[in-house]
Amino acid sequence: MSYDIPDKELMSPGHVACPGCGAPLAVRYALKALGDNTVVIVVASCWSIIAGAFPYTAVQVPLLHTLFATGGSTASGVKAGLEARGLKDTQVLTLAGDGGTFDIGIQALSAAVERNEDFIYMCYDNEAYMNTGIQRSSATPWGAWTTTTPVKHPKDQPKKDMVAIMAAHRIPYTATATVAYPEDLVRKVKKAASIRGSKFLHVLSPCPSGWKSEPAQSVLLSRLAVETCVFPLYEIEHGEDYTITVQPRQKVPVTEYMKLQGRFAHLKPEALAQIQENVDREWDKLVAKTGNHCGH
C-alpha cells in the first residue's frame, strides 16, 4: 500500500487542542495537501483556541481569525484582495465548526458559494457547540445528549443535511472526510485545490469532551462512523455526480459506534433501533444517488 501524504508539516506541535480532538488532525492533513501558498481563515470555534494565543501560532501559514458568522464573507474579501495583488494561486481555506457552518454562518456561506467564490470551506463537525461547553447545534444527531438537550429531553430533531444543502448550490465540489482515512482526506483537499470555485469539505471531528468518549479512540470513532454508514465518505461534483469514495468493508451496527460515546448512553434499545433504521435508509438513498458506482 502506498501513502500519498506529503511529509512536509505546516502544523506545529504545541497547539492547544484537547487530547483526542479530531480538529487539529484534520487541519494538519489539509495543510499537507495544500502546501505553504495558503491563507487560513479561522471562524470563531474551537480552532480559535487551538491556533494558540498571541504571540504564538500553530500553523506555518498566514492565519486570520474572524467573526462567527463570516466564514464565507471574510474568505470572499480575502480572496478578492489577494487576487487584486496578483496572488491568484494562493489557496484560501476557511475553517469553521458546525455551529459556524450549520447555524450562525450558513447565510454568508450560502451566499459565498452561490457566487462560486474561489475558496475551500472546511467544516470540522464535532456535532455541538463544544467550545462553549457542549450545547446542541443543528449538526447534533438525533438522540444525543448535550447541556441544552439533557437526558430527559435529548435532541429530537435529525442532524441537518449540510452536504445536501451545499450540493443544492451546484458548487463544483463537495466532499465528506474523516481523519481515520487520511489518504482519502488528503486526496479530496488536493482535488478541491485543483478546482476553481467554491469547494465544501465536511469533516467529522470527534470531541472526547463533548461525546464523552476516550481520547485514544477518536480515530477509531472516525473509522466506525464510516463503517457503520453514520458518516459515509463520498464526494459530489457540480451538485449532481455522487461518488462513494470509501466503501465500508462490511456494514457495522451503529451500536458499535454509539456505545463508545457517553452522549448516547441514555438511549433505550428502541431508540437505538430507530437510529439504525434511519442510518440504513440514508445510506440506501446515498447509494441510489451514486447510481451504484463507487470510486477507488
Place this chain on the structure above:
Amino acid sequence: MEKVIMGNHAVSYGVQLARAQVIAAYPITPQTQIVEMLSELCADGRLKATFIKVESEHSAMAATVGASIAGVRAFTATSSHGLALMHEVLHWASGGRLPIVMANVNRALGPGWNLGGEQTDSLAQRDTGWLQFYCETNQEVLDMVIQGFKIAETVLLPVMIVLDAFVLSHTEEPVDIPEPADVDRFLPPYQPQFKLEPGEPHSFYGLVAPEHYMELRFKMEQAMEESLVVAQRVGIEFGQAFGRSYDVVERYRLDDADLVLVTSGSITGTSRVVVDELRDKGQKVGLLKIRMFRPFPVAAVREALSKAQKVAVIDRNISYGVGGIFAAELKTALYGAPHQPVVFPFVIGLGGRDVTPQSIHSIVAYTERHDAPLEPIIWMEVKR
C-alpha cells in the same frame, strides 16, 4: 471638471478617484445609487476593482475587512439598519487597525419603517473606534472620500463618511470632480505595513490575554487622538492640491457672536442662510459646524465657543434618556473649560421631517428668549 450630481454619486466618484481595489456592498435605500454606480464602474473597467455582491451588510463589512487585511484599498457603503447589522464587524475593522472607508447615508431606524434622514444610525456606532465625518454638501462628500483614505491609511483606523438621506444623497448639486492624476499625487497607492502574505506565517486577531489586550486598546486611542492632527493636516494638503481646504470644525461668522448655532450635516446649509439673515439685521449670531465627530474635536470646539454666551445645538438624532448626541458630547467637551456658555439642546427633524429656515429661526428665538433651557431636551416642532 464640474458636474451636477447627487450625493450618492459624489461618493462613487470619490471611490473611483481613490482607486479602491475591492468593494463589497449590499443595497439599502437611500444608499443604493452609490453601489449601483460603482458596479457599473467596475463592470466597464473604469474602476479596476472587484465588486463583491454580498447577501447582507454583515457580510459586506466582513468581506471589506478580508480584502483590507489581504493588503488592498477597500470600500463599502450602507445606511441605517444596514449599519446596525454591521455593528460587530465594525469592531473587527477598527480593532484590526484596517484603513477601510465607508459611506453611511444617515437614515432613521425602525420601527416604524422610515427612509428619512436622521443621524441616530451612525451616532449609535460612535464607540466602535471608527472616525466619523459629517458632510454638508455633495462637494464635501466627494472630497472626504479621498481624504478619508489618506487619513485612514495614516492612522490605521477606519473612516466613516456620513451624508444625509435625500437632502444630500438624492439631491443634485454642482460638484467639482478632481482630475485623476491630481488625486493620484495626493493619494498614492496603499502600502500596507501588515497584511496576509504567503510565506509569512503571521496570525491576525487571535486570542489576546489581558496582559496585552489593554495595550492594544491604548494604542487605538492614541491613534484616534493622532487622527485629529492628521485630519487637520490632510485637510490643509487637500486645499493646497484642490483649492478647497477643510478643518475638523468650520467656524462661520463666529467673531463677536453671542449666540452660536452648533450644527452638523446638511442642516448647516439651512442654518447659514438664517445666520446671514440675522446678521443683516444686526444680530450677533454665528455658526459652528462640527465635521469630525470621532474623535470629538474638543480643543477646536472649546476655542470656537470661547466667547459665546449661548450655544444652540441642533441634533437630528436622539440617545433615549439623554437627548441629542451632539449636545451631550459638546457639554462633555466644555466641562472644565475656562469659559462656560449656556448650552441649549434642541432635537428636531427626526425621521426626515423637514428642518426649514423657519425652524432655525424658532431655535434662535427660543435661545434668545430664555436665559437657560427650560427642559433637558428641547423638542422642536413635535406634536404633544
